[in-house]
Amino acid sequence: MTMSNASHDKPAMDPALLAKLTGGLGDRGRVAKICSSFGEIYSEFFPDVIKSETGLDVTVNYLGCEIGYKNHLIEDLSANVTLVDATLRNWSQNITLACGNGFVITLMEHLLGATADTIEEPADRLLSIIELDLAVMVFDKIAKVLRSAVNAPGGFEPSLSAPYGHDMRARPQEDRPDEFAAAINMSITLAGIVSEFSLIVPQTALLKTKVTPPKPKRQASSNSAEWTEQLGDQVRRSHVTLEAKVRLQDLTLRTISKLMVGDIIPFRDHGEVRVEVSANSKELYVCEFGRSGENYMVRVKDTMNSDDELIRHLMN
Numbered sequence: 001m002t003m004s005n006a007s008h009d010k011p012a013m014d015p016a017l018l019a020k021l022t023g024g025l026g027d028r029g030r031v032a033k034i035c036s037s038f039g040e041i042y043s044e045f046f047p048d049v050i051k052s053e054t055g056l057d058v059t060v061n062y063l064g065c066e067i068g069y070k071n072h073l074i075e076d077l078s079a080n081v082t083l084v085d086a087t088l089r090n091w092s093q094n095i096t097l098a099c100g101n102g103f104v105i106t107l108m109e110h111l112l113g114a115t116a117d118t119i120e121e122p123a124d125r126l127l128s129i130i131e132l133d134l135a136v137m138v139f140d141k142i143a144k145v146l147r148s149a150v151n152a153p154g155g156f157e158p159s160l161s162a163p164y165g166h167d168m169r170a171r172p173q174e175d176r177p178d179e180f181a182a183a184i185n186m187s188i189t190l191a192g193i194v195s196e197f198s199l200i201v202p203q204t205a206l207l208k209t210k211v212t213p214p215k216p217k218r219q220a221s222s223n224s225a226e227w228t229e230q231l232g233d234q235v236r237r238s239h240v241t242l243e244a245k246v247r248l249q250d251l252t253l254r255t256i257s258k259l260m261v262g263d264i265i266p267f268r269d270h271g272e273v274r275v276e277v278s279a280n281s282k283e284l285y286v287c288e289f290g291r292s293g294e295n296y297m298v299r300v301k302d303t304m305n306s307d308d309e310l311i312r313h314l315m316n
Contacts, residue, residue, distance in 0.1 A: 150211065
């Protein structure tokens, strides 16, 4: 008579049931109600936070929540978002914040002096280096509202990773079990341009939380001007790679096909050689070609646009 191994015969417990028993998965209605409380707080308080920092008016609306495994919820986000990984001591070590790139791009244009009537719907693209710096501020403010709303013991500040693109997210470790979470989704509108941001939070944190409205604080009106001035100074000190284009003499295809190393192609211009200088495919200056000692150089003769227009071009 053979004895069966009881440990092998015993079926593994269903992950959802185990999570419910250990506080990691709650009733859908209960989770939705908690998420709705977050949505109400962000709708009421986040516009004031953005106003105090930038002087700009935004509108925030709660869009609802999605429930499921955390990694799946992040994968389901739009590819046109930037993410940060966040922790809040005594609350959760596994928070993910997401913000639509369109909001950061539009916010940057406003801070650089563009007016609402000149700003168009931003293209789906990754954020530039300087826009990522601005995203740090945006995520910091999203996290500060979260911290105030959950009132975690100890009053610790959130810890945030550097922002990164959705397609740059590291693949989850296969041997690490995923958590049940909720994605709290909100729209944010600036000058008619609508984008979204989300909080993806494990249910282990949500289910033990009583969401409380932050205490309103009197914001100094000088914050906006000072912060915008600092951003503008940072933009102007950023390094930009320039490219110079010189028109060459027309040659026939027969001649071009027979060019050899050492052959010379003359400039098209005679006398002063016109050079067009550009960056990020945007034409900036008209220059003349010359030489200073042993170094070749170009001398600026004319500009294509005003200073502010050049800066906005380079941000795209």
